[in-house]
Structures are given as structure tokens and as C-alpha cells.
Amino acid sequence: MVNRQPIDVYAHQIDDEKQASVLGGSAASTDKRYSALFNDYEDPDAIRRLAGGIKDHTLHHLDRYLEQAEESLVRNGCHVHFADTADDARDAVLSILRDRGITRLTKSKSMASEEIHLNDHLTENGIEVLESDLGEFIIQLDGDTPSHIVRPIIHKNRREIARSFQRGGIADDYNDDPETITRRARVHLREKYVQAEAVITGGNFISAESGRVVLVTNEGNSRFGMAPSRVHIALVGIEKLVPTDRDLAVFLNLLGRSATGQQLTVYTEFISGPRDDSQPSGPEEMHVVLMNNGRTDVLGSNCREILRCIRCSACQNVCPVYRQASGHAYRSPYGGPVGAVLSPILFGDRFPELADLPKASSLCGACNEVCPVDIPLPDLLLRLRDKAKKEHIPQPGDLPMAPFATLATSPAIWRTAMTMSKAMNHLPIQMAPVRPLQDWLGQRTLPEWHGGDFRKWLKKRKETDQPQRTQTSQSPSKSDASS
Amino acid sequence: MSRESIYSKIRSALADVESKAEHPGFEDAAIVSSRRLGTDSPKGAFTRNFEAVHGRVMNGIDELLSLLKEQGRMHGYCDPDLMDPIGNALTTGGCTVETTYDRERYDDYEFGITRATAAIAETGSLVLDDARTSDRLAALSPWIHVAVLREAEIVRTVPDALKQLGPSRNIIWATGPSKTADVEGILIEGVHGPGEQIALLIG
Numbered sequence: 001m002v003n004r005q006p007i008d009v010y011a012h013q014i015d016d017e018k019q020a021s022v023l024g025g026s027a028a029s030t031d032k033r034y035s036a037l038f039n040d041y042e043d044p045d046a047i048r049r050l051a052g053g054i055k056d057h058t059l060h061h062l063d064r065y066l067e068q069a070e071e072s073l074v075r076n077g078c079h080v081h082f083a084d085t086a087d088d089a090r091d092a093v094l095s096i097l098r099d100r101g102i103t104r105l106t107k108s109k110s111m112a113s114e115e116i117h118l119n120d121h122l123t124e125n126g127i128e129v130l131e132s133d134l135g136e137f138i139i140q141l142d143g144d145t146p147s148h149i150v151r152p153i154i155h156k157n158r159r160e161i162a163r164s165f166q167r168g169g170i171a172d173d174y175n176d177d178p179e180t181i182t183r184r185a186r187v188h189l190r191e192k193y194v195q196a197e198a199v200i201t202g203g204n205f206i207s208a209e210s211g212r213v214v215l216v217t218n219e220g221n222s223r224f225g226m227a228p229s230r231v232h233i234a235l236v237g238i239e240k241l242v243p244t245d246r247d248l249a250v251f252l253n254l255l256g257r258s259a260t261g262q263q264l265t266v267y268t269e270f271i272s273g274p275r276d277d278s279q280p281s282g283p284e285e286m287h288v289v290l291m292n293n294g295r296t297d298v299l300g301s302n303c304r305e306i307l308r309c310i311r312c313s314a315c316q317n318v319c320p321v322y323r324q325a326s327g328h329a330y331r332s333p334y335g336g337p338v339g340a341v342l343s344p345i346l347f348g349d350r351f352p353e354l355a356d357l358p359k360a361s362s363l364c365g366a367c368n369e370v371c372p373v374d375i376p377l378p379d380l381l382l383r384l385r386d387k388a389k390k391e392h393i394p395q396p397g398d399l400p401m402a403p404f405a406t407l408a409t410s411p412a413i414w415r416t417a418m419t420m421s422k423a424m425n426h427l428p429i430q431m432a433p434v435r436p437l438q439d440w441l442g443q444r445t446l447p448e449w450h451g452g453d454f455r456k457w458l459k460k461r462k463e464t465d466q467p468q469r470t471q472t473s474q475s476p477s478k479s480d481a482s483s
Numbered sequence: 484m485s486r487e488s489i490y491s492k493i494r495s496a497l498a499d500v501e502s503k504a505e506h507p508g509f510e511d512a513a514i515v516s517s518r519r520l521g522t523d524s525p526k527g528a529f530t531r532n533f534e535a536v537h538g539r540v541m542n543g544i545d546e547l548l549s550l551l552k553e554q555g556r557m558h559g560y561c562d563p564d565l566m567d568p569i570g571n572a573l574t575t576g577g578c579t580v581e582t583t584y585d586r587e588r589y590d591d592y593e594f595g596i597t598r599a600t601a602a603i604a605e606t607g608s609l610v611l612d613d614a615r616t617s618d619r620l621a622a623l624s625p626w627i628h629v630a631v632l633r634e635a636e637i638v639r640t641v642p643d644a645l646k647q648l649g650p651s652r653n654i655i656w657a658t659g660p661s662k663t664a665d666v667e668g669i670l671i672e673g674v675h676g677p678g679e680q681i682a683l684l685i686g
Binding site (some may be wrong): 132153217220223248253 | 659
């Protein structure tokens with residue numbers, strides 16, 4: 001039995017129904033992305049390179065832009081909290097809520113919160129958290145984790161969801177019509193929105209210049225959550241900055257198209273502070289938690305380009321490995337190529353455990369081709385393979401390569417081995433007690449071993465070659481003339 | 484404590500970056516989809532792109548009234564400032580219209596009529612500015628949201644719309660009705676927000 005890597009084990013154990021959901025869903029998203037970008041732009045690649053350039057510039061000056069963003073947010077009336085670790089981030093959110101006696105809140109989809117298991121922490125501390133994105137709501141009902149950056153329940157089909165609704169008391173009867181499922185969630189969540197005292201969101205971008213926090217959703221859930229709440233908490237990774245409002249145009253034009261094939265995500269919200277006198281409604285307090293949680297380790301590594309990522313999931317959708325293995329195989333909130341690079345370094349203490357991820361790729365390069373910020377993902381995967389090798393992290397399934405390395409690097413030993421192996425021609429190999437070998441030989445005949453013969457032939461050919469080559473190179477032109 | 488720690492970690496992470504990337508700079512034209520803009524007027528392009536995402540453009544109150552009658556959605560909210568051109572005409576046409584939105588009865592409103600401050604031709608988006616929206620929930624909870632807009636307020640491109648964001652604390656661009664494809668990738672409209680998004684052009 002071959003000793004498999006963890007991601008392989010997932011890919012083999014996934015049931016057919018789930019695999020069909022993942023494959024169909026991701027392939028459809030890849031098609032939509034392609035037509036949106038190529039119908040709308042003559043040269044979408046030029047925009048991807050531009051976006052990558054702006055992100056690189058921002059990351060190379062992250063200290064400066066973070067300071068500027070901090071000033072802008074404070075000027076806008078936001079409370080700014082810095083969270084170096086996952087613990088710091090969880091504590092920051094919890095203490096904001098506790099200080100204000102808040103016990104009920106809604107939350108819109110945020111990958112940063114998945115990273116730090118925020119929901120569990122708040123629930124353990126007596127706070128009722130309700131996920132309001134339809135997919136995340138279903139994940140929460142099932143006690144599951146999202147398997148895709150943009151479509152958290154891509155691995156579930158309508159029958160599973162209908163059963164979850166029945167089990168979770170959202171509906172009295174079983175109904176797996178997607179429209180009915182959506183309407184039922186609409187009714188259920190509305191009641192909760194109006195009771196909630198606070199809303200937690202992520203943040204897709206922060207403009208350092210203006211301090212605007214930009215949020216995109218298709219469902220309108222963040223906006224609904226924000227309308228009745230007193231307090232808005234945005235949990236945002238420190239790499240989400242862009243220099244100016246004008247730069248946002250580049251990223252907004254790419255994000256919707258790359259993620260779901262939309263020219264813009266339905267709701268693009270620009271929030272710059274708590275409600276002021278000009279507004280009839282909106283939260284009275286806005287808190288922005290700027291979270292590090294390993295990002296500076298990534299910034300200091302030779303894979304810092306991965307911090308350009310805007311979480312569109314295009315690389316995940318297009319990846320042949322993800323399509324077979326599903327997102328949970330990546331054992332972190334980030335699946336697909338971005339997860340294979342980001343997770344092992346972002347969660348650095350888990351590097352040995354996640355070091356198989358960068359190896360689970362054929363390096364086909366499709367991920368780089370679709371990336372809206374032009375991250376050289378295959379290069380980064382190779383750099384991480386190198387890191388694992390240098391740190392001597394053993395992997396299940398690794399072949400013992402040391403004897404081969406000795407053989408292949410010493411010409412004398414190699415020559416002898418080649419010739420000596422001719423003895424194999426006289427051995428009854430089919431009798432060897434190795435099952436796979438026996439199976440293989442049952443169907444085929446092993447050709448005779450000619451070890452060393454090629455070298456002899458080549459050596460001889462070099463000595464007598466010259467006249468023959470002149471002759472052969474002439475023959476094609478002769479036949480061309482005659483045809 | 485976290486603050487200082489993060490800044491110092493960033494600085495040491497960047498210490499070995501020898502050539503720091505310059506901002507590449509760009510012209511607006513490089514990122515605008517000229518194919519989406521086409522050669523027609525901003526109104527023409529807005530209509531085309533807005534309808535492509537299942538929004539509906541209306542040019543008169545009669546058109547709105549007949550839709551409401553057809554769907555039997557005859558009770559809703561209207562921004563008090565819009566009663567004069569619109570709300571009153573709907574009342575005459577048989578609708579009942581409230582001018583204050585009662586949050587306790589969020590499900591009673593079948594339509595909501597509020598002001599949009601601009602629209603984007605390139606993407607077919609409505610710009611809703613909180614400072615000029617009489618009630619945010621009134622633009623969100625009813626099945627039908629009618630955003631009222633003047634033709635002259637339509638801007639051409641996304642960069643143009645970003646230039647005029649202004650000082651408002653909360654601005655939202657709505658590109659079609661609320662939607663999801665979470666269940667098996669099947670498009671369903673009207674998740675939390677409106678299932679029908681209408682742009683009513685006046686003047």
C-alpha cells in the first residue's frame with residue numbers, strides 16, 4: 001500500500017456526489033470569469049499586471065500605508081485596534097462587545113474571522129453570532145467549515161441543504177427547491193437582523209488615503225446587518241490596503257469579474273466612519289481591527305507576493321487538484337493554490353503539517369494565468385517545496401532518493417551499475433514476491449535490459465559520425481525538390 | 484502593544500527588499516471597459532448594462548404603476564421629498580404610500596422609493612448615498628426598490644464615480660437586485676435585499 005500525503009487521502013475519500021458538486025461549480029465559475037474578462041477587455045492581462053504592480057508597491061511600503069490608513073480611519077471617527085496575533089484579534093472583538101453589553105450580533109462573510117475561529121470564541125463567551133451570508137448561514141447550521149473562498153457551500157447539494165433546514169428548525173418540511181431555500185433564509189434572517197445590536201464584517205479593501213473601508217457582497221447581507229446595529233466591527237488583515245480611492249477602480253473591476261464573472265459585485269459599499277448627523281440611520285460606533293496573524297511572517301518570506309491576493313478564488317476554481325480534492329483537503333480556510341502557498345506560511349507553526357500542500361500541484365500554471373493580481377503561484381509553490389526540503393520535513397509517500405542520488409552523481413558507479421544490471425535478464429523476476437510487480441508482469445513482458453549499450457554506441461558513433469551526418473542532412477531537401 | 488509590535492515586524496520584514504516597487508500609475512482609459520460603454524449615450528449604456536444584470540429602467544410613473552398593479556404590490560414607502568412627483572401619483576393610482584418607515588413592520592412594505600445620487604453607465608450600477616437616502620432599510624427590505632434618478636446624474640465610468648464619492652460616511656453601489664448562487668450555483672434573486680431593482684429616471 002502506497003503511503004499517501006494527507007491531501008491525497010482527502011481526494012480519495014471524497015464521495016462522488018460531493019466531488020461532482022465541486023467539479024461542476026468550480027468549472028462553471030472559471031467559464032464565467034473567462035467570458036466576463038475577455039468580453040469586456042481587449043487585454044485583461046495588462047490590467048492584471050497593473051493590479052499586481054499596485055499591490056507590490058503597497059506591500060513594499062506597508063509601514064507607510066498602514067500609518068496613513070490609521071490616521072485616516074481615526075480622522076473619520078473610527079476606533080482603530082491593532083491585533084498582532086489571533087488571540088489579540090479575538091480579545092479585541094470580545095472586549096468591544098463586552099464593554100457595551102452586546103450579546104447578539106450578525107456577521108457577514110469574512111475569511112479573516114475564519115482564520116481565527118472567531119465564532120467559536122464569541123459563542124463560548126455567551127454571545128449569539130449569526131452568519132448572514134446564505135452559504136455561511138448553512139455552514140453554521142451544519143457545524144461545518146467553508147470549503148471555498150467565495151462559495152462556502154460549493155461542496156453541498158440542495159438535498160443536504162434542505163435536510164439541514166429541516167433539522168435546524170428553519171423549515172417544518174423538506175423542500176430542496178433553491179428558490180424556496182433562499183426565501184426561507186430571507187424570512188428567518190430578517191427577524192434576526194432587526195434584533196441584532198452589532199454587526200461584524202470583514203473588509204475587501206481599505207483606502208489609505210481616505211480611510212474608506214470597502215465591502216462587497218451579492219446578497220446585501222452586510223448592509224442589512226448594518227442598518228439596525230449600533231456598533232460595526234470590521235476585522236481586516238493588514239495587507240488589504242490600497243494607496244488611494246482611485247486605485248480601487250482597478251481592483252473592483254477585477255474582483256467581481258474574477259470571482260463570479262460579474263462586472264461588479266452587486267453591492268459595493270464604501271464606509272468611512274460611524275453615522276454622522278447627515279445620515280438617518282447607521283451604526284453609532286465603528287471599530288476597525290487591523291489584524292496581523294502571521295502576515296508579517298509572509299511579508300518577510302520569499303513568498304511575499306501571495307499577500308497581493310484579493311480573495312477572488314479564481315485560482316481555486318481553475319485548479320485541477322482542488323477540483324478533485326475539494327477545499328477541506330487544504331485543512332485551512334484557504335483552499336486551492338492560494339491556500340497551498342498562504343496557509344503553510346501564514347500558520348507558520350503548522351508548516352510541517354501543511355508542507356504537503358505545495359507538493360500537491362502539477363505546476364500547470366493555470367492559477368497564475370487567472371490571478372487578477374498576477375501572483376506567480378507555481379514559483380511560490382516551488383519555493384515552499386524547497387523550504388520543506390531544506391527543513392528536512394519528511395512526507396509520507398516520499399521515495400528514498402538518496403541511493404539514486406549517489407548512483408547518478410558518480411559516473412564510475414553509474415557505469416558499473418548499468419553493466420552489472422544485465423544480470424537481471426537472467427533472473428526470474430516474475431517470481432519476486434512483490435504484488436504490484438507481479439500484476440504488471442501478468443499483462444506485459446519486461447524488455448531485455450541493455451544497460452551500458454547506449455553509452456558504447458554513442459562513443460563509437462562520435463568517432464565515425466561526421467560523413468554520415470552530412471549525408472542525412474542533404475536528403476530532405478532532395479526529396480522536397482522532387483515532390 | 485500590538486500596534487508597535489506590528490509596525491516593527493513590518494519594518495524588519497521589509498528590511499531586505501532592495502528595490503521597492505514604484506506605483507505603476509495608470510490612465511483611466513486603461514481600466515475602463517470601452518466595450519461596455521459602447522458608443523451610445525450614458526443613459527443608453529447604463530440601461531443596457533443595468534438590464535443585463537436584471538435591473539429595470541423606467542421613464543415614467545405610469546410604467547411603475549402598471550408594474551405594481553400587475554404584481555399586486557400596492558403598499559409601500561416613499562421618501563417624503565419624492566411624494567410630489569411620484570408618491571402622490573401612485574396614491575391617485577390606487578396605492579397606499581407611507582412616508583415614514585417603521586422598522587417594526589419591515590415586512591409590510593412591498594415597495595420602497597428612495598433617491599439615488601448617481602448611476603454608472605459602464606457597469607449599470609446605482610449610487611445610493613446614505614446622506615441622501617431617507618431610510619436605508621426602505622431601500623433594502625421591500626421586494627421592489629425604486630431608485631429615483633435624473634438622467635444628467637449618470638456618470639460614465641467607475642473611475643468617474645470614485646472621483647465623486649465625496650464626504651458621505653456610507654455610499655453603496657447597487658448593480659442589480661440582491662442575488663446568490665450559493666445553492667448549486669443556481670442564480671436566485673432577492674436574498675436579503677430587493678428581488679427587483681428599478682431605476683426610475685425623472686427629467
